[in-house]
Amino acid sequence: MQTNNFKSVVKKFNELTLYELYEIMQLRNEIFIVEQNCPYQDLDNKDFKATHILVYLDGKLVAYSRIFDVGITFKEASIGRVITHKKVRSSGIGKLLMEKSIETLYELYGKQNIRIGAQYYAIPFYKKFNFVTEGEVYLEDGIKHIEMIKHAK
Template identity: 50%
Template structure:
């Protein structure tokens, strides 16, 4: 599956893009993971948004990208999500590659920190991320901080 990738600051998102990215995040983080949490957290306005659209124009992959000093002292990637209907195509790996490349394009090559769900530790390690500090619970889900130097 080939995707078209777009990176935009919040103010450049169309209403349709904003609606579909919030819909995808809700589908996965709230409904699929049965986690009631405040997804709309006031950070979207200071993030860049990486959108991966299918050939049919459907948003199927997404992340938020932050400059250093916003979420963590390092640049960061968050809200990493692939649509359940397209997970069997390896889009998670492509999404993370695109996210790292976008951070480097936007902010320069630098360390990147993430708050990763613990079950995805090996996935992130395959991209050079390493655990940083102790594990923690976020919204009832085990997480770890990871840094890619």
């Protein structure tokens, strides 16, 4: 699958259309709750404070993340809810999503350390962006996670 047909959209919460918000919630529900068989409360009141990164392929939302300034999720700036639709995995869309997320975070909040709470299986993916593990493995909603940090250079 070629990744040159993608379109990325960056919006604050109050800039999202109702349709975009529905697409985000639908994709997050499909991946985090149904696919991963993990009933949890996805709506955590942080979406209001986030900048949302949406990636479309041929008009369909296929990847998403949200970014935060310092002090909202961690003491550092952070990226979260990183997802790609299973139909586009291994296509390069996830790489594009992370590059756009990091670039946008730096543009909005300055170049600084970025902390994430990564699902344990995704460590190799995040290492490609110079994130390193920090701390101990922990369970969140029954899924193994670990914090990772990307140091500003």
